[in-house]
Structures are given as structure tokens and as C-alpha cells.
Amino acid sequence: MTGNFSETERERIREQLLTAGRDLFAQYTLSKTTIADLTDAVGIANSTFYQFFDSKTALYVAVLEREGEQLTPRLVAPLEANDDPETAIVAFLTTLMDEIETNPLIRQLVTDPDEMNRFREYNAEEERRKDREESLGYILPYVESWYESGAISGPDPRTIANAIRSVTFLTLHQEDIGAAQYPETRNLLIRAVAAGLSES
Incomplete structure (x- = not known):
């Protein structure tokens, strides 16, 4: 055709x-x-x-953008459904880590250095900065609200949001932790971070 x-x-x-x-x-x-x-x-x-x-990579980026658009409602839903920050953070991280662990497209991007490098090379620094802001934007407005109300504590909302998001990097170490220990380890870390941030 x-x-x-x-x-x-x-x-x-x-x-x-x-x-x-x-x-x-x-x-x-x-x-x-x-x-x-x-x-x-x-x-x-x-x-x-x-x-x-324009290229295979351009299609790949378009596919990833669509994937992100479809993921956003699932990530935001537990944040909107829970008034308690600890419960909301646990639900958010569980949803996000489930997606990374079960979605082969996202998993490859996160765990395969070649895939990530191709993605980074395609996007200019300004685009990469925008992507980081969008990624942080899932949870930052909720963190800011909790922070202002005194429901969570920490140095500042952006640092807290980055700390929450950084928990997802545990998914890179499933093999190091071991298949038998990983689920319990993951869930313990999620709960510990959520509880620690919510201590008054």
C-alpha cells in the first residue's frame, strides 16, 4: 500500500x-x-x-507517550480515593510498581540500558526535563497538599515526591533480592516509606 x-x-x-x-x-x-x-x-x-x-524511535516514543496517558488515571485514582496520605502513598506505589513489573514495554525501558539510552538520545535535554516533571507531577500536587496541611513531613514537597518515586527503583533489583523474597521486600519498603513520611 x-x-x-x-x-x-x-x-x-x-x-x-x-x-x-x-x-x-x-x-x-x-x-x-x-x-x-x-x-x-x-x-x-x-x-x-x-x-x-520520522523513525522507528519516533514511533517508540509515541507508543510510550500513549502508554503514559493510559497509565495516568490508574496512578491518580488511589491518590484521589484516599484522604489518608499513608494509605494513598501505599496504593500509588503498589499500582506503579505493579505496572513496571508486569508491563513488558515499561519494564524494558526501565531495566534495559540500551532502550533507555535510545529514548534519551531521541529527546533533547528540554524534553527529558519535561518528562521528569510529568513523572513527578503524578504525585507532587497531592504531596504539596499533604505537606501544607501537616499530614506528612519532610524537607520540602518536591524532595518528598522524589523520595516516594525513588522507591520504584527497587524493581531494578528483583534478581539481586531473589524471586522468593522480592514481593515481601517490596511491600515492606512501600509501607515503611509511607509510614515514615506520615509520622507526625
Whole structure:
């Protein structure tokens, strides 16, 4: 399939590329997925791919952005549903770490240095700063509210939010901890951080 496309066709093909990209990147990683893999899945010529995305990495970033958009409501829900900061932090971290541990696309990005480096190289420093702010933005407004009300303590809301988010790095060490010990270790750390921040 080559040539000019109607807006409806363009939207359909772009959507198919995003779906195929998510499936293939999750299964094979960005580096091992080829343009031909993507175009074969959609039924278009390799050259047609570039009418939709500048590069394979551009598609990968678009897939990750969509993944983040879909994840946001699930992350925010426990923060909005719980008035108690300790309960909210436990629920937020549990949801986030479950996603990192079970979503192969996000897991690869977090644990595979090559995937992360390709992502970083694609985004300019300003884009990376924006991504960090968006990541922090999931929880920072809630932390600021709790901090102002005295429900949690710490040096400042941004540092507290970063401390909460840093718990997710434990997922990088599942093998070091061991499969049998990891779930209990993870849950203990989540509870300890939430309880420590909520002490009056």
C-alpha cells in the first residue's frame, strides 16, 4: 500500500502502527524490531512508514507517550480515593510498581540500558526535563497538599515526591533480592516509606 491517503486512512494506518509497535517493541525491544516488522504487520511498504513517523524511535516514543496517558488515571485514582496520605502513598506505589513489573514495554525501558539510552538520545535535554516533571507531577500536587496541611513531613514537597518515586527503583533489583523474597521486600519498603513520611 503506497501513495496518498485520505485522513481516515492515515488515522487508521497510524493507529495500526502504534498498536503493532507496542506489541513488537514489548516482545522484541526497540533495537530488535525492524521497520519491515512494523510495516509487514500493518500491510504497508517500508517507505510508506516515513509518511507517518520520522523513525522507528519516533514511533517508540509515541507508543510510550500513549502508554503514559493510559497509565495516568490508574496512578491518580488511589491518590484521589484516599484522604489518608499513608494509605494513598501505599496504593500509588503498589499500582506503579505493579505496572513496571508486569508491563513488558515499561519494564524494558526501565531495566534495559540500551532502550533507555535510545529514548534519551531521541529527546533533547528540554524534553527529558519535561518528562521528569510529568513523572513527578503524578504525585507532587497531592504531596504539596499533604505537606501544607501537616499530614506528612519532610524537607520540602518536591524532595518528598522524589523520595516516594525513588522507591520504584527497587524493581531494578528483583534478581539481586531473589524471586522468593522480592514481593515481601517490596511491600515492606512501600509501607515503611509511607509510614515514615506520615509520622507526625
